[in-house]
Amino acid sequence: MDLSEEGEALSSEWAELGNNVCGILHGCRNLSLVAEHFVRAGWRSRSSSWEGYEVGTDWCEAELDCLDGVDVLLNGVIAPHRLASTVSD
Structure with missing residues:
Protein backbone atom coordinates (compact mmCIF):
# COMPACT_ATOMS: atom_id res chain seq x y z
CA MET A 1 0.00 0.00 0.00
CA ASP A 2 1.20 3.50 -0.76
CA LEU A 3 1.31 5.65 2.36
CA SER A 4 0.90 9.37 2.06
CA GLU A 5 2.52 11.91 4.32
CA GLU A 6 1.00 14.65 2.16
CA GLY A 7 -1.81 16.75 3.53
CA GLU A 8 -2.33 19.13 6.36
CA ALA A 9 -1.64 18.22 9.96
CA LEU A 10 -4.50 18.11 12.43
CA SER A 11 -5.44 21.65 13.44
CA SER A 12 -4.22 22.48 16.95
CA GLU A 13 -7.73 23.39 18.09
CA TRP A 14 -8.85 19.80 17.44
CA HIS A 26 -17.32 -4.49 10.51
CA GLY A 27 -15.94 -7.01 8.03
CA CYS A 28 -12.87 -4.99 7.05
CA ARG A 29 -10.18 -7.62 7.41
CA ARG A 44 -2.59 11.30 4.88
CA SER A 45 -1.72 7.87 6.23
CA ARG A 46 1.19 6.30 8.04
CA SER A 47 1.94 3.02 9.73
CA SER A 48 1.51 3.38 13.49
CA SER A 49 2.20 -0.18 14.67
CA TRP A 50 2.86 -3.66 13.27
CA GLU A 51 -0.62 -3.72 11.75
CA GLY A 52 -2.18 -0.34 12.56
CA TYR A 53 -2.41 2.92 10.65
CA GLU A 54 -2.96 6.55 11.51
CA VAL A 55 -5.06 8.46 9.00
CA GLY A 56 -5.83 12.15 9.10
CA THR A 57 -6.75 15.51 7.68
CA ASP A 58 -6.70 18.98 9.21
CA TRP A 59 -10.11 18.25 10.80
CA CYS A 60 -9.74 14.58 11.83
CA GLU A 61 -7.07 12.16 12.97
CA ALA A 62 -7.84 8.52 13.68
CA GLU A 63 -6.11 5.26 14.48
CA LEU A 64 -7.11 2.12 12.62
CA ASP A 65 -6.37 -1.06 14.57
CA THR A 86 -20.86 13.48 8.19
CA VAL A 87 -23.66 11.78 10.13
CA SER A 88 -26.42 13.72 8.36
CA ASP A 89 -25.04 13.05 4.83
Whole structure:
Protein backbone atom coordinates (compact mmCIF):
# COMPACT_ATOMS: atom_id res chain seq x y z
CA MET A 1 0.00 0.00 0.00
CA ASP A 2 1.20 3.50 -0.76
CA LEU A 3 1.31 5.65 2.36
CA SER A 4 0.90 9.37 2.06
CA GLU A 5 2.52 11.91 4.32
CA GLU A 6 1.00 14.65 2.16
CA GLY A 7 -1.81 16.75 3.53
CA GLU A 8 -2.33 19.13 6.36
CA ALA A 9 -1.64 18.22 9.96
CA LEU A 10 -4.50 18.11 12.43
CA SER A 11 -5.44 21.65 13.44
CA SER A 12 -4.22 22.48 16.95
CA GLU A 13 -7.73 23.39 18.09
CA TRP A 14 -8.85 19.80 17.44
CA ALA A 15 -5.65 18.21 18.74
CA GLU A 16 -6.36 19.74 22.14
CA LEU A 17 -9.91 18.34 22.10
CA GLY A 18 -8.86 14.74 22.69
CA ASN A 19 -10.52 11.60 21.37
CA ASN A 20 -14.19 12.09 20.62
CA VAL A 21 -14.95 9.41 18.04
CA CYS A 22 -14.77 5.65 18.29
CA GLY A 23 -16.31 3.04 16.05
CA ILE A 24 -16.01 -0.38 14.51
CA LEU A 25 -15.78 -1.03 10.79
CA HIS A 26 -17.32 -4.49 10.51
CA GLY A 27 -15.94 -7.01 8.03
CA CYS A 28 -12.87 -4.99 7.05
CA ARG A 29 -10.18 -7.62 7.41
CA ASN A 30 -7.38 -5.73 5.67
CA LEU A 31 -6.23 -2.58 7.48
CA SER A 32 -3.98 -1.67 4.59
CA LEU A 33 -6.94 -1.50 2.20
CA VAL A 34 -8.95 0.59 4.66
CA ALA A 35 -6.06 3.06 5.03
CA GLU A 36 -5.72 3.12 1.24
CA HIS A 37 -9.35 4.25 0.91
CA PHE A 38 -8.58 7.23 3.14
CA VAL A 39 -5.47 8.08 1.07
CA ARG A 40 -7.51 7.99 -2.14
CA ALA A 41 -9.91 10.49 -0.53
CA GLY A 42 -6.98 12.87 0.08
CA TRP A 43 -6.13 11.95 3.67
CA ARG A 44 -2.59 11.30 4.88
CA SER A 45 -1.72 7.87 6.23
CA ARG A 46 1.19 6.30 8.04
CA SER A 47 1.94 3.02 9.73
CA SER A 48 1.51 3.38 13.49
CA SER A 49 2.20 -0.18 14.67
CA TRP A 50 2.86 -3.66 13.27
CA GLU A 51 -0.62 -3.72 11.75
CA GLY A 52 -2.18 -0.34 12.56
CA TYR A 53 -2.41 2.92 10.65
CA GLU A 54 -2.96 6.55 11.51
CA VAL A 55 -5.06 8.46 9.00
CA GLY A 56 -5.83 12.15 9.10
CA THR A 57 -6.75 15.51 7.68
CA ASP A 58 -6.70 18.98 9.21
CA TRP A 59 -10.11 18.25 10.80
CA CYS A 60 -9.74 14.58 11.83
CA GLU A 61 -7.07 12.16 12.97
CA ALA A 62 -7.84 8.52 13.68
CA GLU A 63 -6.11 5.26 14.48
CA LEU A 64 -7.11 2.12 12.62
CA ASP A 65 -6.37 -1.06 14.57
CA CYS A 66 -7.24 -4.70 14.03
CA LEU A 67 -9.94 -5.64 16.53
CA ASP A 68 -10.42 -9.38 16.14
CA GLY A 69 -9.08 -10.30 12.72
CA VAL A 70 -12.41 -9.44 11.12
CA ASP A 71 -13.22 -5.90 12.25
CA VAL A 72 -11.32 -2.61 12.44
CA LEU A 73 -11.39 -0.33 15.48
CA LEU A 74 -11.37 3.36 14.51
CA ASN A 75 -10.76 5.94 17.23
CA GLY A 76 -9.50 9.48 17.35
CA VAL A 77 -10.51 13.09 17.19
CA ILE A 78 -12.81 14.83 14.75
CA ALA A 79 -13.90 18.46 14.55
CA PRO A 80 -17.40 18.36 16.09
CA HIS A 81 -18.98 20.31 13.23
CA ARG A 82 -17.61 17.75 10.73
CA LEU A 83 -19.06 14.85 12.68
CA ALA A 84 -22.51 16.42 12.55
CA SER A 85 -22.25 16.97 8.77
CA THR A 86 -20.86 13.48 8.19
CA VAL A 87 -23.66 11.78 10.13
CA SER A 88 -26.42 13.72 8.36
CA ASP A 89 -25.04 13.05 4.83
